[in-house]
Structure formats: C-alpha cells, structure tokens
Amino acid sequence: QVQLVESGGGSVQAGGSLRLSCAASGLAVSIYSMAWFRQAPGKEREFVRGISKSGSSTWYADSEKARFTIYRDNAKNTVYLQTNSLKPEDTAVYYCAAGSLNRATEGDSYDYWGQGTQVTVSL
Numbered sequence: 001q002v003q004l005v006e007s008g009g010g011s012v013q014a015g016g017s018l019r020l021s022c023a024a025s026g027l028a029v030s031i032y033s034m035a036w037f038r039q040a041p042g043k044e045r046e047f048v049r050g051i052s053k054s055g056s057s058t059w060y061a062d063s064e065k066a067r068f069t070i071y072r073d074n075a076k077n078t079v080y081l082q083t084n085s086l087k088p089e090d091t092a093v094y095y096c097a098a099g100s101l102n103r104a105t106e107g108d109s110y111d112y113w114g115q116g117t118q119v120t121v122s123l
Contacts, residue, residue, distance in 0.1 A: 001026050002024075002026035002027045002098075003024070003114075004023070004096050004097070004112055005022070005025075005115070006021065006022050006116055006117040007021045007023070007117055008020040008117060009093075009117030009119045009120075011120045011121075012086055012119075012120070012122075013121070013122055013123070014086060014087055014121055014122065014123050016086050017082065017084045017085075018083050019081070019082050020036070020080065020081040020082075020094055020117060021078055021080055022034070022036075022078060022096030022114060023077065024078065024079075028074075029072060029074060029077050029079055029098065032053060032098040032099060032112075033051065033052055033098070033100065033101060034070075034072060034079040034098055035048070035049065035050035035051070035070075035096065035097045035098075035105075035110060036048040036049050036068075036070060036079075036081045036094055036096055036097075037097060037107060038092035038094045038119075039095070039116075040091060043092075045095075045107055047105040047106070048060065048068055048094070049065055049068050049069070049081060050105065051070045051071065052102055053102075055071065055072050055074070058070050059105070067085050068083050068084070069084075070082075081094065081096075086119075086121045088121045090119060091119060092118075092119060093116040093118050093119075094116060094117050094118075095116045097111075097112060097114070098110060098111060099111050
C-alpha cells in the first residue's frame with residue numbers, strides 16, 4: 001500500500017521558516033518525480049515546487065515560489081520542502097505528490113498524494 005505522509009507543518013510568524021517532510025512507504029521515491037502543492041481555504045490547489053527523479057532538476061510555476069526549496073533524500077525515501085520568508089498568504093494545507101512525468105505542474109499528472117500538513121503564518 002502506497003503512503004505519503006507529510007509532517008513539519010505548524011504555526012509560525014511572518015518571516016519565519018518551516019521544513020516540511022514527506023515520507024513515503026510502499027513506493028520508492030527515487031523512481032518518481034515528486035512535488036509539493038498547497039491549498040488555502042476557499043482557493044484551488046496550487047503547485048509549489050517539483051523535483052526530478054534524480055534530484056538534479058527542480059521547477060516551479062511562478063517565481064514567487066523560488067523562495068521555497070525542494071530536495072530529496074532517496075536513501076530515506078523522503079522529500080522535503082524548505083519554506084523561507086513565510087508570509088500570511090502562504091497559509092495553506094501543503095501536500096506532497098508522486099508522479100511519473102517530469103516537470104509537471106498539474107495535479108492530474110500525479111498519481112499518489114499525501115493527506116497534507118497545515119502551515120499557518122501570522123503577522
């Protein structure tokens with residue numbers, strides 16, 4: 001059974017940082033492209049960052065997300081999202097996802113999803 005379990009969310013003041021983790025079981029992250037999405041209340045799910053199977057390539061949909069860093073540790077079967085300079089508008093549930101396509105930004109391109117971890121940023 002495939003499971004992606006996110007952790008590391010929480011409440012932080014604006015300007016702070018959080019490191020989100022996505023631990024996988026039942027699949028090897030090394031053979032998937034991995035990504036982070038987020039969904040704020042009342043808004044559509046939004047792509048944040050993606051990383052290739054090898055980890056040599058990362059991508060984002062808009063430059064505003066460049067302050068977030070995605071990286072992976074295939075030995076630990078885990079993918080991370082380092083979020084820096086957080087703003088109140090970054091408040092959302094953050095999800096990790098696994099898929100077979102490279103450089104995909106659409107949610108439909110990903111096959112497996114975690115349950116999400118809440119990030120709340122206050123002034």
